[in-house]
Amino acid sequence: MLVSQKIKIITGLLLTLFFVLSLAYLYNVTLPLNKTHYFLPAIFIFSAYIFAILSGYLIFGKWSIFLVILSVASTVFLADASNNFQYVFFSFAFISASLASQLYLKKSNAFRHSSAQKLSELKRETNQLREEFERNKELKLSLEKKLERYSELKELTETLSSSLNLKDLTHFITDEAFQIIGKSERALLFLVDDKKQTLDLTASKKMDDNLKIKSKVGDIFDRWVLEHQRPLIISDTSKDYRFPSYRSKSIRPAESVIIAPMMLEDRLIGVLRLEALERNIYAVDDLRILCVIADISCVALNNALLYARTEELAIKDGLTGLYVQRYFKDRLREEVKRATRKEYKLSLLMIDIDNFKHYNDKYGHAAGDLVLQHIAGSLHKFADTGDLIARYGGEEFAVILTEEDKEKAKKVAGNIHRHIAKDSVFLRNQKTYVTVSIGVATYPDDASKENDLIRMADANLYKAKNEGKNKVC
Structure with a gap:
């Protein structure tokens, strides 16, 4: 100083x-x-x-x-x-x-x-x-x-490497990504539909159960990754110049987003996404870790997909794509147990095509196959989530309606019956109409065991047949 x-x-x-x-x-x-x-x-x-x-x-x-x-x-x-x-x-x-x-x-x-x-x-x-x-x-x-x-x-x-169950595996991957990276309010895993080239939501993890997932097929960010097959990081969804149509708050559930493509060699099999409700949450290192999780999950996920498809071939009918009788009975047994435990009702529809032999004799077996596929497609239109449709055998079908009493089950059966009767099918360029007969049975009103429930539905089906066909009993 x-x-x-x-x-x-x-x-x-x-x-x-x-x-x-x-x-x-x-x-x-x-x-x-x-x-x-x-x-x-x-x-x-x-x-x-x-x-x-x-x-x-x-x-x-x-x-x-x-x-x-x-x-x-x-x-x-x-x-x-x-x-x-x-x-x-x-x-x-x-x-x-x-x-x-x-x-x-x-x-x-x-x-x-x-x-x-x-x-x-x-x-x-x-x-x-x-x-x-x-x-x-x-x-x-x-x-x-x-x-x-x-x-x-x-x-x-x-x-x-220790699991081949597709549902368990996708939920495990989503949970691990959510936990390892942290910072997120929600994690989503979409699988790619190879035929349609669209995304299907397979698993999700949410910090808050009140957070709603607005789209089960992904939004503009997921589709961008599907198209470009590259990772994506967005610090502020309202200001990213690449996605101007996403700036509206009414359609924007998240402010920060990171997405990793799940690539198996050159083929995209899925999309793994994390999102947060605040801006500038994720760093490049977070995206890098998410990509690592996606990469190491791909082989196991592909193995599970192959296993699921192989298993599906064993439990689904090759012609109609519906479940086979063996799988149907296993599921009916599980649903009856669940209905007993939770104390709700369960209904079963047994459906048979009227005069099916006539179509085979007149138009040939190929036409008969078209009729079976036509009926299977019609049944899908009336099935809710949790319901199960099966080809029980030959020209007979079965539908499990979970948490439905007899009154509601007969209403659904009536809708199916009327729709099929009005919906035409072309056989050898000829417009033809097909009718069905339907039997209805409800647990526990008509039976307390799955085999008895099937017998009751079958009995009502044959009652409809004996009373002139083309009706619900």
Whole structure:
């Protein structure tokens, strides 16, 4: 720290006062009375001497040496004028004291300046160390987070290879992506329909059950990944120039989105997506981890898809695409148990095509196959989620209506009956109409076991047949 201007002025004033007192003393004691004609010049010169010394002291510059020389000269002249060389003794004593004080102050000032520089340098180094410590602390936390993520990815890889159940596997992948990356309100997994080249929502994970999924086939972001087969990160869905049509808040459920394509060699089999309700949530590293999860999941997911398709071939009829009788009976057994446990009703429809042998005899077996496919398509139009349609055998079909009593079941049966009767089918370019007879049975009203329920529905079906066909009983 340098000597302040205030200290310099105070020091200068003290020196001036010292010179004035010295002047008065020298004048009264040593100045001869017979040389009064030198009085005024002596006073003037001595005043100049004081001013020179004071100025040189206050300035602290290299040019102050000349002012000191001038002061020494004026001292010698004053001594000669007064014929008293005691001036020289006092003046040189003062000069020596002044120079010594100046040298001390310079050294003190230099020491303070050096100390200030060292302190400043020390503070700078301390700040650098603190900043480096914070960076290392952040890096340590980042590395710990990455290590934790890679450990979870290792566990994910080991678990993926142990399951072939498509439903369980897709939910596991979604849950793991949601947990490993964090930050998200929702995770979604879509599988690609190879025939339609569309997306179907297969699994989801939500932070809040009140969050609704508006589209089961994906939105503009998912379709972009489906089309370009590239990862996507969006920090603010309302401002992304690539998707101007998505800026409306009414259709925008999320503000931040990351999506990874699930590629198996060159084929896209699915899309894995995370989204958050706030902006700027995801970093590029989050997208990178999501892509890793998608990549390591693809082989297991493809194996599960192949297994599901193989299993589907075993439980579905090749002609109509409906479930076969064996699978139907297994599902009916499960549904009866569930209805018993939850205490709700369950209905069964048994459906038979009227005069089916006539179509085979008149138009050939190929036409008979068309009739079976036509009926299967009509039944799909009236099935709700959770219902099951099966080809029971030959020209007979079965429909399980979950949580439906007899009244509602007969209403559904009536709708099916009327729709099929009005819906024409072309056989060998001839417009033909097909009719069906339907038997209805309800658990537990008509039977308490699945086999008894089938027998009751079959009995009502044959009752409809015996009463003239083309009706519901």
